[in-house]
Amino acid sequence: MLVVFAHSSTGPTVATVHRADGVVMQLPGHDRKYRVPHSLAHFATERALDMAGGVFGSIAAGAVFATMRLVSGRPRHDASARSRRILEANRQTLGLAEVLAGVIHQVVETGDTAPVAPMVRNAYAVLDPGGFPWSDEQVGAAVRDLTELTAEWEAQGTLRVTWPDHLIAAPPPPRGIRRGRRGRT
DSSP states (O other): OEEEEEEOTTSSEEEEEEOTTSOEEEEEOOOTTOSSOHHHHHHHHHHHTTOTTSHHHHHHHTOOOTTOEEEESOOOTTHHHHHHHHHHHTHHHHHHHHHHHHHHHHHHHHTOOSOHHHHHHHHHHHHOOSOOOSOHHHHHHHHHHHHHHHHHHHHHSEEEEEOOGGGOOOOOOOSSOOOSGGGOO
């Protein structure tokens, strides 16, 4: 999936998402006051931590967030129901992605040189007291990736990145079997 980050005419960042099914959606940012776009922090963090159920893996699978708008293409006949199933199945991962991307975003935005891995572990422990599933190297890779993407973003004002196919969320199957009139197939 191709994602193009650009400034919108109203100021915040807009991520234009070109999904494999031909649908093109825009995800507006809410980051006027930040140097680093928050949606870019999600992209870098989720990719470095292999989070298929985060924002971008969910979008690639067909999820549509309330703030998104269709630019072009023809959504599936069951797009709305599919989106709801994906968002429900990934609710916990989406929450984790928000918290972890927030920490990585803050570190890169402020240039904080404190050890990042303990900060991310502490943030993770608030939502999941189980074992932290990522290595310090993966957390460091998220910071490095976002730092590099931000430098490119600042230099060019636009950024084209690709979401890896192996990080597309698996959509859950539809609930129940729908049959034709009066139960006939």
